[in-house]
Amino acid sequence: MPEPTTDLWWLIIIGTIALLLIGSFFIMTVLFSQKRFIKSQREKLEILEKNQRDMQVSRDQLRKLTAHLESIREEERTNIAREIHDELGQLMTVIKMDVSLLKRKIQTKEKILNISETAKDLQSISALADTTIQSIRRIATALRPEILDELGLIDAIGWETNMFQSRTGVKSDFVTNLEKIDLGRDRSTAVFRILQETLTNVARHAYASEVCVMLDREANDLILKVQDNGKGITETELSRERSLGLLGMRERALFLGGEINIFGDHGKGTLVTARVPIKNP
Ligand SMILES: Nc1ncnc2c1ncn2[C@@H]1O[C@H](COP(=O)(O)OP(=O)(O)OP(=O)(O)O)[C@@H](O)[C@H]1O
Ligand SMILES: [Mg+2]
Known part of the structure; x- marks a missing residue:
């Protein structure tokens, strides 16, 4: 081999x-x-x-x-x-x-x-x-804010702002360029309730001397802003789970396809912005 x-x-x-x-x-x-x-x-x-x-x-x-x-x-x-x-x-x-x-x-x-x-x-x-x-x-x-049905949302917001001033003594202005807006009954009520809760918070927590309510339109959204010159909401207060007033406001806006943004500036005030689609999405 x-x-x-x-x-x-x-x-x-x-x-x-x-x-x-x-x-x-x-x-x-x-x-x-x-x-x-x-x-x-x-x-x-x-x-x-x-x-x-x-x-x-x-x-x-x-x-x-x-x-x-x-x-x-x-x-x-x-x-x-x-x-x-x-x-x-x-x-x-x-x-x-x-x-x-x-x-x-x-x-x-x-x-x-x-x-x-x-x-x-x-x-x-x-x-x-x-x-x-x-x-x-x-x-x-x-x-039920019947004022909404009588006056429409814009004038009802103006009326509520005036009432807030006479109730609390906090100088309150309402600024808008809008003349007419048709949001429908439920959406108008929700926006009005958001305004009421925001103003109540200003009266209860902000220690503000002035508040300005602004209503505007951006494309298909209605924008409601409430600016106060009080102590300013803190991050902790914003994220607190038991902040149910804020949670309720957010839920209302979310339900309408919108959102709420809250910004606090320490010692300078709080700005609450609600954005709500004008038409049902
Ligand atoms: N405009 C504001 N300026 C300063 N702090 C604010 C303002 N709005 C709210 N806050 C703070 O945020 C917290 C949460 O507000 P939220 O409305 O959720 O609760 P609340 O007003 O304390 O009780 P409620 O559930 O009855 O509304 C308040 O307790 C307060 O400390
Ligand atoms: Mg509250």
């Missing part, structure tokens, strides 16, 4: 090395792709866990918001009931007493009817009736 030549030995050695190299390259590729797969699975799991946590936070916020809205509704009912009882009840009683007094005076035959006194009595009854009508309007407005 012939001996294998040196060349053949070399061929066998090189072939074995090549096979070993290819084998280890293959093993390394498998290991590497496995590691990548595990890494991507871990990332997916982390994203999933984060989404779950976010969802839990949203769910908690939603639950708190619902409870908050319920308590606001309850509080409003209590306020309205008290106002109807205290104000309207009292005014109507006074009117009734005045009328029966007048009736008695007129019915007293022996006494000569004093025309000027009777006119004065009638005048006071009429003034009381006026006060009652004003009270009824005020209570009805608190229930």
Whole structure:
């Protein structure tokens, strides 16, 4: 039998090395792709866990918001009931007493009817009736801003701004170039409620001496801005989970396809911007 030549030995050695190299390259590729797969699975799991946590936070916020809205509704009912009882009840009683007094005076035959006194009595009854009508309007407005249906959103915002100034003493201006805007009943109510909550916050937290309400239009969006010159809302207050007034405002805007931006400048004031699409998106 012939001996294998040196060349053949070399061929066998090189072939074995090549096979070993290819084998280890293959093993390394498998290991590497496995590691990548595990890494991507871990990332997916982390994203999933984060989404779950976010969802839990949203769910908690939603639950708190619902409870908050319920308590606001309850509080409003209590306020309205008290106002109807205290104000309207009292005014109507006074009117009734005045009328029966007048009736008695007129019915007293022996006494000569004093025309000027009777006119004065009638005048006071009429003034009381006026006060009652004003009270009824005020209570009805608190229930549902009927001013919106009567005046439209733009004038209703102007009216609310004026009322805010006379209620709080904070100098309040309303600036707009818009003459007419048709937002529909629900959208107008939502924008009006956002304004009311923002102004209430100014009165309660800002320690401002001036507030400016601005209404504008950008393309298809209505922009409502409320700028005060108070202490300025902080980042912590903005991100606090129990800031339910702010959350409610955001929810209202989001529901309409819009958004709320709030910016606080320490010691200089707060700017709240609500952007709401004019047409239902
Ligand atoms: N214009 C503002 N200037 C300064 N701080 C503000 C202003 N508006 C809101 N804040 C701060 O942000 C917080 C959150 O406001 P938010 O309306 O959510 O709650 P609230 O007014 O305290 O209670 P409510 O749930 O009854 O509205 C307030 O407690 C206040 O500290
Ligand atoms: Mg509030």
